[in-house]
Amino acid sequence: MAETVQFDLVSPxxxxxxxxxxxxxxxxxxxxxxAMAGHAPTITTLRPGVLRVTGPAGETEYVVTGGFAEIxxxxxxxxxxxxxxxxxxxxxxLNEMLKAASDALNKAKEVFKNEPxxxxxxxxxxxxxxxxxxxxxxxxxxSNL
Amino acid sequence: MPSLKDLKNRIESVKNTRKITxxxxxxxxxxxxxxxxxxxxxxPYAERFNAVLSGLAASVGGSDSAPKLLSGTGxxxxxxxxxxxxxxxxxxxxxxxxxxxxxxxxxxLLAQGKTVKILTVGKKGxxxxxxxxxxxxxxxxxxxxxxxxxxxxxxxxxxxLLNRFDAGEFxxxxxxxxxxxSVISQIPTVQQIIPAKFEQxxxxxxxxxxxxxxxxxxxxxxxxxxxxxxxxxxxxxxxxASEQGARxxxxxxxxxxxxxxxxxxxxxxxxxxxxxxxxxxxxxxxGAEAL
Numbered sequence: 001m002a003e004t005v006q007f008d009l010v011s012p013x014x015x016x017x018x019x020x021x022x023x024x025x026x027x028x029x030x031x032x033x034x035a036m037a038g039h040a041p042t043i044t045t046l047r048p049g050v051l052r053v054t055g056p057a058g059e060t061e062y063v064v065t066g067g068f069a070e071i072x073x074x075x076x077x078x079x080x081x082x083x084x085x086x087x088x089x090x091x092x093x094l095n096e097m098l099k100a101a102s103d104a105l106n107k108a109k110e111v112f113k114n115e116p117x118x119x120x121x122x123x124x125x126x127x128x129x130x131x132x133x134x135x136x137x138x139x140x141x142x143s144n145l
Numbered sequence: 146m147p148s149l150k151d152l153k154n155r156i157e158s159v160k161n162t163r164k165i166t167x168x169x170x171x172x173x174x175x176x177x178x179x180x181x182x183x184x185x186x187x188x189p190y191a192e193r194f195n196a197v198l199s200g201l202a203a204s205v206g207g208s209d210s211a212p213k214l215l216s217g218t219g220x221x222x223x224x225x226x227x228x229x230x231x232x233x234x235x236x237x238x239x240x241x242x243x244x245x246x247x248x249x250x251x252x253x254l255l256a257q258g259k260t261v262k263i264l265t266v267g268k269k270g271x272x273x274x275x276x277x278x279x280x281x282x283x284x285x286x287x288x289x290x291x292x293x294x295x296x297x298x299x300x301x302x303x304x305x306l307l308n309r310f311d312a313g314e315f316x317x318x319x320x321x322x323x324x325x326x327s328v329i330s331q332i333p334t335v336q337q338i339i340p341a342k343f344e345q346x347x348x349x350x351x352x353x354x355x356x357x358x359x360x361x362x363x364x365x366x367x368x369x370x371x372x373x374x375x376x377x378x379x380x381x382x383x384x385x386a387s388e389q390g391a392r393x394x395x396x397x398x399x400x401x402x403x404x405x406x407x408x409x410x411x412x413x414x415x416x417x418x419x420x421x422x423x424x425x426x427x428x429x430x431x432g433a434e435a436l
Contacts, residue, residue: 010193012296012378014186029367030358043197044358045367068368070197070355079193081296081371 005037006075007053009062011083016062017053024076025052026069035071042071046080048097048128050135061086063136065097065129086136094133101126149421152414156407163403169235170396177328177389183293184325184382191379198372199343200355201365212362214369217340218316223260225283225315226251227306227338229322229380230270231388232289237395239323239331239388240269246333247321251278262315266302266381283314294385299378306377307370310339322380323387329394331387338376341369 007021023036027049035042048065066081084093105122147155202215228247230240247270251261263278265271266286274282286302288294306318318339323331357364 008189010190012187012190012299012375013183015189028358033358040356041354042356042358043201043364045364066371068197068364070193077193079190079197081300 003037008077021055023054048132063089094138156410166396166399173389173393180386184386223315225262225318227264227320228270230267236392239391242333244273294381300374303374322384325386328390
């Protein structure tokens, strides 16, 4: 059996998971990374995506948006602004998140006309959400946005 | 001397009041338990977040390129006071103690020649501050429709604050809320959230060497706005728990006072009933003697 590491997933409102995990696949802002026991201490921000936890009881997946992951010698903690078990994600959740992201993009376009930075960030966030939606098999519905 | 009927009515009405306060106390107790659970559930997130943030802040803070949310705008002329109170009354000194703290701070700042702006969260605070500091108010957040406080509420407030900050409307933001200590003790707390301030102890504890991805400054720029929301959220939760705690003990007191009052009134009632009987007897006897 593989070595395990303490894994915590917390959102502002409650703690979603706390278990011994063999490996955790984290959707980092700079790309996915898989953390296992003995990983170098790392802090990374999250992009919207699927967090996959492999524990003794099998694999669990969560859809997470916003926040960061902290990997230390003692364990892995993911602090996500929103985290929903993948099985519970519905089309409404996705639509709501997409709408928030596209609103943010439109606002960024208005506010920062001459600065590409924030606009690109918001566009990337929306694109990440759409990609996540497709990934988990829901209709990203881009045409209505 | 009130008549027997008056006394009876009064006892009846105090009894009704006692029923209401008793019911309110029980409702508050149930809500308190839920609010406390929510506050406890939110604590791990806030603690972790602050630990990481203060670690980052300690390593980036010194440089010139530190984000404005951390280093400030360079002056502290305009202060924004975010006063968080309840939407309802009947909770003892809960609202007044926050308002009193905020008012003292506002007057102190005004005396120093600073500009003060006030943002109120919760109806009661706005009502109490309207009279003397109403002209300083720049906005109000209405949470009366909100049954249980969610992170979304905190995010909305934080977004509003950050927009104002970006627009240069203020230099320093401070929040006022009650920290929940126990049912009988809620501590009015003043906390500066913009620019972010961290306690040194936390920073030392988080001094592990990390790899950062992307780099530290990018992470900090991403996390600081979220940190504002997190702090507001935990303040809202603490406040909600405090409110229910304060209401519970206030209603407990009220119930007990009503009980005391009923006892006194009952004694008075019995005494005057006895007086009436004695009076009648005397009249009958003296009437019989006169014959």
